[in-house]
Amino acid sequence: xxxxxxxxxxxxxxxxxxxxxxxxxxxxxxxxxxxxxxxxxxxxxxxxxxxxxxxxxxxxxxxxxxxxxxxxxxxxxxxxxxxxxxxxxxxxxxxxxxxxxxxxxxxxxxxxxxxxxxxxxxxxxxxxxxxxxxxxxxxxxxxxxxxxxxxxxxxxxxxxxxxxxxxxxxxxxxxxxxxxxxxxxxxxxxxxxxxxxxxxxxxxxxxxxxxxxxxxxxxxxxxxxxxxxxxxxxxxxxxxxxxxxxxxxxxxxxxxxxxxxxxxxxxxxx
Numbered sequence: 001x002x003x004x005x006x007x008x009x010x011x012x013x014x015x016x017x018x019x020x021x022x023x024x025x026x027x028x029x030x031x032x033x034x035x036x037x038x039x040x041x042x043x044x045x046x047x048x049x050x051x052x053x054x055x056x057x058x059x060x061x062x063x064x065x066x067x068x069x070x071x072x073x074x075x076x077x078x079x080x081x082x083x084x085x086x087x088x089x090x091x092x093x094x095x096x097x098x099x100x101x102x103x104x105x106x107x108x109x110x111x112x113x114x115x116x117x118x119x120x121x122x123x124x125x126x127x128x129x130x131x132x133x134x135x136x137x138x139x140x141x142x143x144x145x146x147x148x149x150x151x152x153x154x155x156x157x158x159x160x161x162x163x164x165x166x167x168x169x170x171x172x173x174x175x176x177x178x179x180x181x182x183x184x185x186x187x188x189x190x191x192x193x194x195x196x197x198x199x200x201x202x203x204x205x206x207x208x209x210x211x212x213x214x215x216x217x218x219x220x221x222x223x224x225x226x227x228x229x230x231x232x233x234x235x236x237x238x239x240x241x242x243x244x245x246x247x248x249x250x251x252x253x254x255x256x257x258x259x260x261x262x263x264x265x266x267x268x269x270x
Contacts, residue, residue, distance in 0.1 A: 007049035010042065024048075033067075036060045065091040066101050070110065079116045080106075081142020117143055121151065128161040133193020155198070162194045162202040170209055177218050178210050179251030219252050219260050227264065 008024040020037045022030050036059050048056075068091060069083055078086075080102060087098045105111045117138060124134045131153040138148050169188050173181060182203055189199035226232060226243045233239055240261060247257045 007047050010044055010046045032060045033063050035063045065093055073110045077116050077119050079113055079141040080111050113143055117147055128164050130193030158198050162189050162198050165192050166202050177251045182206055
């Protein structure tokens with residue numbers, strides 16, 4: 001017994017500038033790309049069952065996702081993992097469909113993790129990032145560990161980059177005293193991805209760049225903030241201890257704090 005095929009008949013095909021609209025006899029419509037239209041043998045009057053329509057829509061979804069990926073790659077370089085994540089999150093594709101698109105992009109030489117690694121290195125070297133931050137960035141972007149292990153980081157180059165970063169940091173923090181500058185500068189270098197060894201060596205250079213004459217001025221300014229408070233009692237030992245401990249935590253030398261307070265108080269008494 002022969003069963004008659006059931007489904008929807010194509011009543012009209014509209015060719016728009018950027019898409020093709022397939023209109024069925026029940027007034028339903030689907031919008032597809034020229035690529036999908038060319039892939040399937042579609043014409044006015046053709047009967048499509050539900051499975052055939054699903055195949056068309058699934059194929060269109062892949063075409064749309066592929067176009068999305070190509071548009072991304074036309075604007076910037078992406079690693080294979082970053083493109084995969086984009087397709088997974090933005091286009092909600094299954095892994096098998098994503099792999100089909102990735103294979104196509106590789107065939108067209110649109111994604112190449114070797115090329116991505118080289119561009120990533122060039123960009124991050126220009127930003128003076130340290131090797132640990134560079135390595136982490138590459139790992140986050142899914143670059144193969146074997147490729148990462150082939151990178152050679154020259155210690156002298158790392159040292160020179162760290163010097164540039166530290167010099168900028170010193171200029172941007174003119175109110176930090178020497179001790180605090182050393183502590184925060186060291187942390188800043190670690191955040192930029194330099195090793196503790198490189199960071200420690202470069203921090204020693206603060207001695208050469210720091211203006212120690214301003215240390216006394218900074219200390220004087222900090223002390224007077226406390227002394228100028230109406231609630232401050234010049235004869236209150238506990239209040240003076242709190243000032244000394246607070247300034248010590250800010251990185252000032254303990255003996256210098258005491259001497260400076262004593263000198264200021266003596267001048268004010270006189």
